[in-house]
Every structure is written in C-alpha cells, then in structure tokens.
Amino acid sequence: MKGNGPGLIDVLLAAQAGRPLMILGMMSGTSVDGIDAALCRIAPRKDAPDRLHAETVFLVDEPIPDVLRQRIFEVFHNGPGSLEIATGLGLAVGRAYATAAAEALKYSEQQGSWEDRPSAVAVHGQTLWHSPPPGPWPGTFQCIDPSVIADMTGLTVVGDFRRADMAAGGQGAPLVPFYDWNQYSHPEETRAILNIGGIANITVLPAGRGLEAVTGFDTGPGNVLMDLLAQRFMGKPCDHNGAAAHQGQIIPQLLNSWMQMDYFHRQPPKSTGREVMGMAQLEQCVALINRHPVSDFLATAAEWTAQTIAWALRDYVPQAPQVRQILVAGGGALNAPLLQRIERCCGEAGLPQIQVQPVGGHLEVKAREAAAFAMIGYATLAGRPGNVPAATGADRSMILGTISPPGYRFPSR
C-alpha cells in the first residue's frame, strides 16, 4: 500500500464534497480479546444527505498477541510503573492495529475497482483508562500510535475521538449512538440498540426523530466479569456461548450487593469502565471460590449484566414502553442464553413486550463498533460533527478526533 493511498488534502476534499469513501474502521474493546477491522463504504444517504450510511464489505477479527494482551491487563491495575508500561504500549498497539489493517487491505487490493480502495483508517484505539466528568481531573487515555499505522498502511489515519467531546464537557462516551442513528433509526419504530462488549451500552432511537433525540449510556457490565472469571478459573478467554453460566445458580447475596452500586442509581448521561464493573467484583469472587462452583459465579455475573440492562431501560428510558425490539450487537449478541436472560429480566422489570435479538447477520453484529468508527472518521474528514450530545452530555456538537497524514517514502536527498 505504501505511498499508493490518496493524499490528505484529496481525502478531505472528497469527504467534504460528500463523495463515498472506503474507510477502514478499527477498534479493540475493554475485554482486549482482539482487534476488529471493518472495511466500510461510507457516504451521505441520497434520500437524506444529513445522514451517513455505512456498508460493511469485509471484517477482520485479529487476535491480540498474548504478550501484548498481558501487558495491557497489567496496566489496567494502575499500579507502580503503570505510566511507563502505558507509554510502551502505544507503538505496540499501533503495530498490532497495522497488522490487522494489512489483512483488510489485502482484501481490498484483490478487488479490481478503484472505488474499493480505502482512503483512510479510523481507529478508536485501546482504552487504558477513562475518567469521565464529574471529578477534578477528567480525562481519557486511548492508547495507540497513529503515526505507525499511517506509516505502515500509507493511508491517512483518524483517531482519538473521545477528547473533543470531553472538551465540550461530555463524557467522551458512548460514541456509537452516532452510528446507530445514522444506520438504524426508523420513521415509525422506536428502537433500542444494545452493545454487549466488556461494558454494555444502549442507544435509544425514538421513531422519526433527529440526532438531538438520541439518547444512550453505558448500562454497566457487559462481558467483562464473565470473561475475567473464565480466564481466572477456567483457563479460557471466555465462557463460550455462555454454556457454563447457563448451568450455574445465581448467588443472591453477591448479585444484590452488586446491584446496589451507585452507578445504577444515577441518571444518564453516564459511562463506566472495567475498573469498577468487573475487576472489583472478581476479587469478591476469588475470596468466595471455595464456597461455590465457578458456574455459579458465571451465572451471577450474567444475571448482573442482564438485570442492569433491564433496570436501565425501566428507570432511565422514558420511551421503554414503546420499544418492541432490542437489537443486540457486540460479542454478547452471539451468547443466546444471555439474550434470553435479558428478555426474562425485561419481563420481570415490567417490559414484557420486549424481544431481544441480534441486530443482524454475523457480519453486522460483529462489525458494528468498528463500522461506527469508520463512520465517525468519515464525519471528521468531512468537517461534520460526530458526537451525540444527548448521549454524552456534551454541551454542543463537535468535530471529533485527530488526523495523521499518510506515511510517504521520501526520495533520498
């Protein structure tokens, strides 16, 4: 690819003229299980040019090398030396992203058409720490070196999207509601889109309304505690398809204490992270491991995820009675027992009309977050705002992110 991609000004002019661009959207979640790279054709909708549309043509899920993964988990503990470790992760995470990008770009090189060649890479990066407001020192640390990706791919790289929203007083998250509204909002149906990654978040799209009516927030835990338990006690990256959790019994004392956390009683906008939604609870489970089988802890963790989602709908989504379907994306969408659990919890929370199902086919389910960053990257290049103030609490619309010019090999002097 080196030196063959379009120049920065060409990409900016094309996006600002509303031309379709192939953008490679990339992200890795708080569960650090892999890097998703979605090659998407992004363009304004012909029937509604203020809305963007993404068509995902290819998805790569590149595992994160073990040594890198361990190092990222090490830094999550925020212990002695964590600044130094975090500093050393930027280049390494950048190289891992560039490796995943190379896989996706190989696909596009095999396509004959010039239009299928990518114009830019849009990267979320790896969240190492996220301290949203309020608090005396709000901040966010999306670890990734964009320069090494620009160099290795020869493409313009857009990234570090959360900061601009926080500069406008927002939580910097969630960002995916921008994509959900552009992609899934419907003139007559009120829809809820639920993403279950390490953390779970929900987006509500009231029927026939604009971006200003979109709300969304982190409901709380997604897969994070289940994954931590599987890693600690089963030697596996996750409880595949929720099989072990499905066989366990809920431990009521644990579940009740977790449900009482302040976070679940705060009004949105709000966002959270794995520090408080998984790592603290793992320690409690470790202390009790001689009293219960591992499957009981997994069942309790799954119920915690499901119940916090249902309660969040009941308590903080005024349109919940109009919602008939929750469309689920992210890794958790492939965990059928978990989706049944959420549906049951919605029923118990007084929302028996709600059906819970994956947002689409395998590609669409898996690509949603990566495709969202491709779309936000397009917005940045086009000079369009990319945040959803109603979801993040920002006081205004902002163009998100920073842009790294494409790597270019200079002739020797």
Added chain:
Amino acid sequence: MKGNGPGLIDVLLAAQAGRPLMILGMMSGTSVDGIDAALCRIAPRKDAPDRLHAETVFLVDEPIPDVLRQRIFEVFHNGPGSLEIATGLGLAVGRAYATAAAEALKYSEQQGSWEDRPSAVAVHGQTLWHSPPPGPWPGTFQCIDPSVIADMTGLTVVGDFRRADMAAGGQGAPLVPFYDWNQYSHPEETRAILNIGGIANITVLPAGRGLEAVTGFDTGPGNVLMDLLAQRFMGKPCDHNGAAAHQGQIIPQLLNSWMQMDYFHRQPPKSTGREVMGMAQLEQCVALINRHPVSDFLATAAEWTAQTIAWALRDYVPQAPQVRQILVAGGGALNAPLLQRIERCCGEAGLPQIQVQPVGGHLEVKAREAAAFAMIGYATLAGRPGNVPAATGADRSMILGTISPPGYRFPSR
C-alpha cells in the same frame, strides 16, 4: 478567535503552496516551569526554498499553575496510580496551553494586518515519559489534549511530533536540530547550538552542508538537578542566575560517580530524560545533606552539566576542532556563571578555542524551542518531513505529528 480562523483545508493548501503562515509554537520542558508560546512567521527561504525560516514576533512565557505542576511531578515518579493521574493531565495541560495561547493571540488580534493572524497552533506537549529504543517497549508520552486547544482557539492544532520518528526506528528526540539547521546553518562556519533546558542537547551544523549532515543528541543533564535541589532545599523554583552554585565547592566523589554513568560513554544517537538525569541524583544529595552546604550540591550539579557537555563535544563530535562558537539557548543561556563553566570545561577537554555565548537576544534565546515546534508544525502542514534522521537515528525522513481540525461552533439544529 472562535470560528474566525481559517479552515483545515485552507491552511493545508497555503502551506503546501509555500505561503508564509503565522504559527503559534508551544512547548513546556521537563523542568515544568512554564509554557512557552512563540508566535512565528514561517515561510520557505526565498534564496533556498528547501529551507524554512522562522521570524519570532512575540513570546509568552506562561507559568504553569502550582496544582498542575505538582501533579505533573507526582506522575514523574511512575508510582501506584500514575496511569490514572497521567490520564487526568491531558485535558488540564491542554487548558493551560490554551490559556497561554490566548495571551499570544491577543497580541496578534491587536495587529491590523490579516497576514499577522495565526493559522495554526503547533504544540509539543508535556513529556510525561520517554522510553527511546533500544528496549522491548519503546514509546513516548507527550501529554496534551489537542482537541481542547483547537476548541478554545478556533485554530488547527498540530502536535505529538515524536511518534512518527519513533515509527521509523528513531529516538523521537531531539527534534530541534531541524530548526537549527533551517535557521542557523552557515555556508562557511561550523556551528554548535546548545540548548539547556531540564535536559541539555547539542546540534552540530557543519559548514555548508545539508540536513543529512546535521547531528545532535542529548548531552545529559541541563538544569534539572539544579532546579530539583533549589526546590528541595531553598524553596525556590531555581537557583536564579546560578548565584548559589557559583559560591559552592564541587564534591569530587559525587561528580566522579555521576560522570561514570553508561549514558556518557554511549555513541549518539541517544536521548535521555529527567528520570535518570536528576531524580536519582537528588536522592543521593538528600542522603548527604548534613555533610555539605546546599551550594556545594548546586556547584557539583552545575559542573556535571558543564563537564558532560564538554566531554560530549570532545568524544562524539568529530567536527569539534572546527567549532569556534557554541551558541546557547534555553533557560540555561541566561545563567552566565554556567556558560563560563562550560567554556572552562571545554578548555580542560582540549577545546580551548571554543567560546560559549547566548544564541541571540533575549527573545531568540527564550523562544528557540517553541519556535522550533512552530517550524515543524508548518512542515507537517506543508507535507514536508520534519525529523533529522542523523540526529534521531530514524531510518528515513518522516512527516511528523497529528492534526486536529479547528474548533467550530455548529448552529443548533
């Protein structure tokens, strides 16, 4: 300023056409004493268009608020919680830079001419950690939120310059030799430019040669240990004009042990930081404080700085016998006893012809590093490489940095 600055594409097109641009260059050093903001007119030289020229028209030296300064020093210790503290510093450092920028922009607003209006802000940021190669996890952490500066100034922001050089295998430092060559190289004189900040670095500009002949490296300590001693034992930010050091006696055992550090016996390219060139030595001084007056430690620290500079010239600068003048910039240039000390050490190192003097008047001395980042920012916007591979060890020329589009207030929908 909000919304009045030129758009990103306009700035890129102007720079790529070689038009003069006013760029506000900003940096804060490892001594964390303040933020320098230099408003510079940058343009290609008429007589040599492959070289850039900077004319500094205004300089602001904005003190860093105490609470922020203390928090930055806290994170330098890399102790428990350092990742969280570092995360919270990005927005705060960005706001402090934006405050300093506002001072400089006020000046430009008072100028009538449209040409004096700035087009972009180029920020080095605050180095929190720097781990250059070799090593398994090279990386650099320039802490600053560019989005908040873009938002508060309404201007395009360029920053995070070190990463691209490291992506090409370089040390990511020093970057200022790019400016030195553009600004100070001479057809017939071999010149050495010395910057004394927290860390000291030297740039050698062989007579009549191009960028490929420029070498430069960190010689080792600058003011960092002297400042730490003054803060710890005198309750002052620094030993003003080197007055106390001038009255002290050198402690030979300490000096000798410091001179034996591996760093001083390694070939360039090399770069270092305050972690190893000041903080470790402060602890030794603290342990011995009952045996010597503070002025002796200051004298020893000053001699360490001077001797490491002279030895570096003698051992690692083949052109040293041709150098007649060392031109000094940075805070240390205003410390006359320190300059005399360096001149004496050069003589003792077999280089008696060398005279040591400030690089120019007060504005030029103080503005050098901030002006260097204004120039590198222009290079990035113009699509020109901005690193000096011979100085950093990078394997090729690179366009440096990332670009944040100017903040813009969107009309409400």
